Amino acid sequence: MFPYVIKRVLATIPVMTMVAVVVFAMLRLTPGDPAAILAGDDASGAQLEQIRRTMGLDQPILTQLFVWLKQLLQGDLGVSLISGTPVVSMIGSRVAPTISLALATIVLTIIVAVPMGVVAARRPGKLLDRTVMTFSVMGFSIPTFVIGYLLIYLLSLKLGWFPVQGYSPIEKGIGPFLHRLVLPTIALSGIYVALVARITRSSVIDVMGEDYIRTARAKGARESTVLLRHALRNAAVPIVTVIGIGVASLITGVVVTESVFNLPGLGRLVVEAVLARDYPVIQGLILLFSFTYVLINLTVDILYTVFDPRIRY
Amino acid sequence: MTNPKKDGGNANGQPVLDVRNLDVSLVGAGQTRVVRDVSLTVNPGETVCVVGESGSGKSVTAFSIMGLLSSEALRCTSGSILLQGENVLEASAERLRDLRATTMAMVFQEPMTALNPVETVGDQIDEVLRIHRKELGKRERRQRVMAMLESVHLPDPERIYNSYPNQLSGGQRQRVVICIALILEPKLLIADEPTTALDVTTQRQILLLIRELQEKHNTAVLFITHDFGVVADIADRVVVMNRGEVVEMGPRDQILAEPAEDYTRMLVSSVPSLVPDTRAENRNEIVLSVKELGKTYSEKGFLKRRRDVAAAVDINLTLRRGEILGVVGESGSGKSTLARCVVRLQDPTSGEVVICGENIAALRGQTLQAMRKRVQMVFQDPYRSLNPRLTVGDSITEGLTNFGVSRDAALARARELMTLVGLSPDVLQRFPHQFSGGQRQRLCIARALALEPDVLVADEAVSALDVSVQAQVLALLDDIREKTGVGVLFITHDLRVAAQICDTIMVMQNGRMVEFGAAADVLTAPVRPTRAPCSTQRPAAIGTSSISALYERQRYAADFRHPHPQRDDHRRHRRRALRRGHRHRRRPHHADGRPSRCQGRARDRRQWPGGSARLHRRPYA
Amino acid sequence: MMKTIQNPAVGELPPVGAGIDRKNSTFNQLLLSLKSIPVLVALVVLVTVVVLAAFAPVLGTVDPIAINPGGRFSPISEAYWLGSDAYGRDLYSRLLYGARISLIVGLGAAAASIAAGLVIGVVAGYLKVLDAIIMRVMDGVMAIPSILLAIALVSLTGASLVTVLVAITVPEIPRVVRLVRSIILNVRSEAYVEAAVSLGTPTLRILTRHMVPNTIAPLIVQGTFIFASAILTEATLSFLGAGLPTEIPSWGNMMADGRMYFQLYPGLVLYPGIVLALTLLSVNILGDVLRDVLDPKMAKRT
Numbered sequence A: 001m002f003p004y005v006i007k008r009v010l011a012t013i014p015v016m017t018m019v020a021v022v023v024f025a026m027l028r029l030t031p032g033d034p035a036a037i038l039a040g041d042d043a044s045g046a047q048l049e050q051i052r053r054t055m056g057l058d059q060p061i062l063t064q065l066f067v068w069l070k071q072l073l074q075g076d077l078g079v080s081l082i083s084g085t086p087v088v089s090m091i092g093s094r095v096a097p098t099i100s101l102a103l104a105t106i107v108l109t110i111i112v113a114v115p116m117g118v119v120a121a122r123r124p125g126k127l128l129d130r131t132v133m134t135f136s137v138m139g140f141s142i143p144t145f146v147i148g149y150l151l152i153y154l155l156s157l158k159l160g161w162f163p164v165q166g167y168s169p170i171e172k173g174i175g176p177f178l179h180r181l182v183l184p185t186i187a188l189s190g191i192y193v194a195l196v197a198r199i200t201r202s203s204v205i206d207v208m209g210e211d212y213i214r215t216a217r218a219k220g221a222r223e224s225t226v227l228l229r230h231a232l233r234n235a236a237v238p239i240v241t242v243i244g245i246g247v248a249s250l251i252t253g254v255v256v257t258e259s260v261f262n263l264p265g266l267g268r269l270v271v272e273a274v275l276a277r278d279y280p281v282i283q284g285l286i287l288l289f290s291f292t293y294v295l296i297n298l299t300v301d302i303l304y305t306v307f308d309p310r311i312r313y
Numbered sequence B: 001m002t003n004p005k006k007d008g009g010n011a012n013g014q015p016v017l018d019v020r021n022l023d024v025s026l027v028g029a030g031q032t033r034v035v036r037d038v039s040l041t042v043n044p045g046e047t048v049c050v051v052g053e054s055g056s057g058k059s060v061t062a063f064s065i066m067g068l069l070s071s072e073a074l075r076c077t078s079g080s081i082l083l084q085g086e087n088v089l090e091a092s093a094e095r096l097r098d099l100r101a102t103t104m105a106m107v108f109q110e111p112m113t114a115l116n117p118v119e120t121v122g123d124q125i126d127e128v129l130r131i132h133r134k135e136l137g138k139r140e141r142r143q144r145v146m147a148m149l150e151s152v153h154l155p156d157p158e159r160i161y162n163s164y165p166n167q168l169s170g171g172q173r174q175r176v177v178i179c180i181a182l183i184l185e186p187k188l189l190i191a192d193e194p195t196t197a198l199d200v201t202t203q204r205q206i207l208l209l210i211r212e213l214q215e216k217h218n219t220a221v222l223f224i225t226h227d228f229g230v231v232a233d234i235a236d237r238v239v240v241m242n243r244g245e246v247v248e249m250g251p252r253d254q255i256l257a258e259p260a261e262d263y264t265r266m267l268v269s270s271v272p273s274l275v276p277d278t279r280a281e282n283r284n285e286i287v288l289s290v291k292e293l294g295k296t297y298s299e300k301g302f303l304k305r306r307r308d309v310a311a312a313v314d315i316n317l318t319l320r321r322g323e324i325l326g327v328v329g330e331s332g333s334g335k336s337t338l339a340r341c342v343v344r345l346q347d348p349t350s351g352e353v354v355i356c357g358e359n360i361a362a363l364r365g366q367t368l369q370a371m372r373k374r375v376q377m378v379f380q381d382p383y384r385s386l387n388p389r390l391t392v393g394d395s396i397t398e399g400l401t402n403f404g405v406s407r408d409a410a411l412a413r414a415r416e417l418m419t420l421v422g423l424s425p426d427v428l429q430r431f432p433h434q435f436s437g438g439q440r441q442r443l444c445i446a447r448a449l450a451l452e453p454d455v456l457v458a459d460e461a462v463s464a465l466d467v468s469v470q471a472q473v474l475a476l477l478d479d480i481r482e483k484t485g486v487g488v489l490f491i492t493h494d495l496r497v498a499a500q501i502c503d504t505i506m507v508m509q510n511g512r513m514v515e516f517g518a519a520a521d522v523l524t525a526p527v528r529p530t531r532a533p534c535s536t537q538r539p540a541a542i543g544t545s546s547i548s549a550l551y552e553r554q555r556y557a558a559d560f561r562h563p564h565p566q567r568d569d570h571r572r573h574r575r576r577a578l579r580r581g582h583r584h585r586r587r588p589h590h591a592d593g594r595p596s597r598c599q600g601r602a603r604d605r606r607q608w609p610g611g612s613a614r615l616h617r618r619p620y621a
Numbered sequence C: 001m002m003k004t005i006q007n008p009a010v011g012e013l014p015p016v017g018a019g020i021d022r023k024n025s026t027f028n029q030l031l032l033s034l035k036s037i038p039v040l041v042a043l044v045v046l047v048t049v050v051v052l053a054a055f056a057p058v059l060g061t062v063d064p065i066a067i068n069p070g071g072r073f074s075p076i077s078e079a080y081w082l083g084s085d086a087y088g089r090d091l092y093s094r095l096l097y098g099a100r101i102s103l104i105v106g107l108g109a110a111a112a113s114i115a116a117g118l119v120i121g122v123v124a125g126y127l128k129v130l131d132a133i134i135m136r137v138m139d140g141v142m143a144i145p146s147i148l149l150a151i152a153l154v155s156l157t158g159a160s161l162v163t164v165l166v167a168i169t170v171p172e173i174p175r176v177v178r179l180v181r182s183i184i185l186n187v188r189s190e191a192y193v194e195a196a197v198s199l200g201t202p203t204l205r206i207l208t209r210h211m212v213p214n215t216i217a218p219l220i221v222q223g224t225f226i227f228a229s230a231i232l233t234e235a236t237l238s239f240l241g242a243g244l245p246t247e248i249p250s251w252g253n254m255m256a257d258g259r260m261y262f263q264l265y266p267g268l269v270l271y272p273g274i275v276l277a278l279t280l281l282s283v284n285i286l287g288d289v290l291r292d293v294l295d296p297k298m299a300k301r302t
Helices: A002-029 A034-039 A045-055 A061-073 A087-122 A127-141 A144-158 A174-208 A211-218 A223-245 A247-261 A266-276 A279-307 B058-066 B093-099 B121-132 B138-151 B157-161 B170-182 B200-217 B228-234 B252-257 B262-269 B335-342 B365-374 B392-402 B407-420 B425-429 B437-449 B467-484 B495-501 B519-524 B546-555 B567-573 B601-607 C022-033 C037-054 C091-126 C128-143 C146-157 C161-188 C191-198 C203-211 C213-240 C251-261 C267-294 C296-301
Strands: B017-026 B033-042 B047-051 B074-083 B104-107 B188-192 B220-225 B237-242 B245-251 B286-299 B307-320 B324-328 B350-355 B375-378 B455-459 B487-492 B504-509 B512-518
Touching: A002 A061, A002 A279, A002 C128, A002 C146, A034 A045, A087 A127, A087 A174, A087 A223, A087 A247, A087 A266, A087 A279, A127 A174, A127 C267, A144 A174, A144 A247, A144 C267, A174 A223, A174 A247, A211 A223, A211 B170, A223 A247, A223 A279, A247 A266, A247 A279, A247 C146, A247 C213, A266 A279, A266 C146, A266 C213, A279 C128, A279 C146, B017 B058, B033 B047, B033 B058, B033 B074, B033 B220, B033 B245, B047 B058, B047 B228, B058 B074, B058 B104, B058 B188, B058 B220, B104 B170, B121 B138, B121 B157, B121 B170, B138 B157, B138 B170, B170 B200, B188 B200, B200 B220, B200 B228, B220 B228, B228 B252, B237 B252, B237 B262, B245 B252, B245 B262, B252 B262, B286 B335, B286 B487, B307 B324, B307 B335, B307 B487, B307 B512, B324 B335, B324 B467, B324 B495, B335 B455, B335 B487, B365 B375, B375 B437, B375 C191, B392 B407, B392 B425, B392 B437, B407 B425, B407 B437, B437 B455, B437 B467, B437 C191, B467 B487, B467 B495, B487 B495, B495 B519, B504 B519, B512 B519, C022 C267, C037 C091, C037 C267, C091 C128, C091 C161, C091 C203, C091 C213, C091 C251, C091 C267, C128 C161, C146 C161, C146 C213, C161 C203, C161 C213, C191 C203, C203 C213, C213 C251, C213 C267, C251 C267
Parallel strands: B047 B220, B047 B237, B104 B188, B188 B220, B324 B487, B324 B504, B375 B455, B455 B487
Antiparallel strands: B017 B033, B017 B074, B237 B245, B286 B307, B286 B350, B504 B512
16 A cells, blocks of 8 residues: 555656646747736836846746746745735735635535435436436536526525625634635535436446446345445445545636626735736646646645555555 | 256245246446347246347346346346246346345356455455344354354354455355355245356255255245256256347257257257267378477575476377377366477476477577477467467468468468358458457468468367357368378367367377377276265366276267356466456356456456556655 | 347357437437426426527617617616617627527537547547647647636637637537547457458548547537537626627627616626526536437437
């Protein structure tokens, strides 16, 4: 098991490096003068020169790459072009709402989606299954911001159950914190629940066709035992995989949801940076989200060993 | 091993199992009956073998008894199944669950997949006790399981108890499945081809084990098999099935010695002899000679030291025009590597492959392309060796057009070839899926012969075929050798097949050539039979000379199908192939109506976490 | 269900009844799936969207970008079939022209990413030397959440239809590459490909004749999902203000424009949102059907 973990950890290094190189390359390989892109349309020649020097854009490209990678290793994501604050500290001040939202969504998803999938898999093709599958396709198809606005329209504007928008830090009391988190979490869970319910259903159905399920039935086991004890545990690996992969859609969703519900998190920061064309901030956030994604999938890889004893090479 | 209660004689008068006029039909339109009017009985302590070819309905019958038919696919429509006088077809779901494992139990064909991969073996046996013997405490249950593990002769029960199935060999897993089936000493054991997926030595041991436990507990055994070797070995009575109906039944010796029905006679007589005909020595010119051929695979692992695996070492052979040279050996012996090196689908690491005087072992590019027409190959799996998207005509003429023959001329040649292989020239417009396995193999032979090669390599070319079809394809190969003078390198794991067709035989073991000579000499050389000891060790230690070991193993397994038609393939491509995408076109079905999966699955699942094994479809972002 | 027993007669002709054309049966299966009501509805919705987009100018629309300060926030009326927005622009006309944008983006991104992915995937699957390098780059691109990659590309190159198309296509490519590559790797070991090798068929011909055709069905299926995903990504980008130039009437831009007035005029956001959701729903339902018919092995997985 230990060599397996080391192997997975080491395997993330090339991916992370590639991410850094891709992010680096984007600015440099874009047609046009990077300094002009960074400075915006109405920058003076002196400002351009200033940017070239501080960003090292006058150096050979490989030197630039190594300087950039070295800074990354030191945890230096550069400085905002607009405010002059280090990107790292900007991220630090905005991280709390995002983490709350993401965690709440993952928890809600697992609580809702896995049972949905199992229930659907019990009798494939029957009414319950078709209902679950219909919900699942709808979850895929209705964009997060549409769900978000529908929720606001119905539950906040019409019924007044929830505040329309905004965020209340957890320090100011757990009640308002949770109250304001409900709608964003539901909106964000849509896609994710659809995804996980679907894969749970299909992998449980898949496993139910396996020979060892027949063996379990031949032992005289009850159908519920067969389903929960034998099928679900074997289906866990693909389910956990999808929970990991789904983090990508979760990140997209975070950006959109924070925008819809006006939460002051990292997603809002992305949008603000885009509107202000603050490229170092965009770059820093892309790296942060990508690394998070890679790390979560690393965790998932390691989790496999818990669910499947075969994966210990 | 004579059984006193032979021929259905029974002290109590009541059989353990009494199947009366059973009909099983497909659910849905048509309601085709796949089992028709089947009646049979099994008495205590008796072994009844149900034999038949694939599709005879024998497994469906077995699953009906256990109540394990997939209810969406198959249903028992009439008749009754009396288990100790109780009709299980009318039993409630709960009653059925109670009966399973306590009164009737089952051992399945495929031990590799019959156990839950994520639970320890001990837990899985223990589960039977937890379900049916709720009064037992944890310690008592553990003792029972340990005793059971010991009684199936598993070494080191402590370790086995805590092992996961993937840590055990196929034979060990089958012993575990037997533990699960027999721990509550059921009255009836149904064994559905329990030895088919095992290698020949292990087959023998499992049969002995079942017999031993049967005698200990006076269990009635219903044994499903397609293998007359097994029948001869263990049956008291035999039921022969064909196309869902019982053809004939009776005591073993009567069925084997004086079958009443033609079908039975055909089955019994198509068990070929191990003794080859003596053939005149072939003095034609040499078309293929392999000299000191070696093939080493390097396994490079991340964080692992480079490991070299020698698949073939120092192979020497000569093949003359019109000769059929058999290369026999068990899977993993290197025979397929040899074949693929000769056809240059793989590059040999060392040595020479000389075809008609030219060494092709190191040729590359255009010169290799030009030599390709001299040596052609027929592959094992007829369902995968023709491109399903091309007409048969296009496939057969492909080689000719590659070598500059005009399309009309190539088609004319293809029509001739179709006659040669015993098919109508009119079928060239059809697609491969319109042909049966045997017909496809004929088409593959035609395709290989289109280029008029000097050497034809047949890699397990008949292993995936049913017995009767196998004989025809062998006859065809023999006929073609006569007519065209092509030299045939015939790769097989099956000594009986080799005996039928080969002039010369080479035996391979662990990548090395261990015997080489005229078929008659190699196969009839004095055999020192060595009984396989009841051990769970790898079979490598068994046997004195390699051929006698092979012979001994195959004597007990007149098995005409390769146990794992796809296994060699999978092993070869395991690392390269990704788990997703196109696999097997043909989808055989389990007896209980579920689509079955091909052998590679368990392994595939293990690859799941690898980087490449991820879902390709992305979530909608 | 049961395998038919092979006929022992030598030279027996193939059974006549077995001669069903494969393509024909695929088509029949597709027809059969139309019996399901959701599938039928999805088809009707999608066809409607396509027709509305194609014939937008003759369907009673006005200039979708014409500003009318006098007609701001008009309710549903004779002049404004679905009302008007903050600049007095006709919502109905904007919705129809927005459909054009969405379909163009969807088709463009699907075609471009499949073309690029097919070429790269075949190269990676067939040439071992390049495989490792290509796949590492693909892993890197894939690890970046696609919306962020697109945002970065658009914000670097400036907003236009072409840059948005490129920005949506690039993140889709790695998935196509992996799909194609895995098929090529699998098919490579098929006996019929090895047979072609030993028949002396040139490499390029083996690729085009024996290997690439296997990717077509999965790629068609993948294409429909990319189509849906691209429409969604464009709407998301525009909604966030990182997409098409604001004057272009796309559904995402409409929603972005309407956000500020959502509490007073929810229709500004909800109309385009609902049309967008319905379109995506239809495409996804039809994609599922296509997958079930064309790529049953894949259908079993997800």
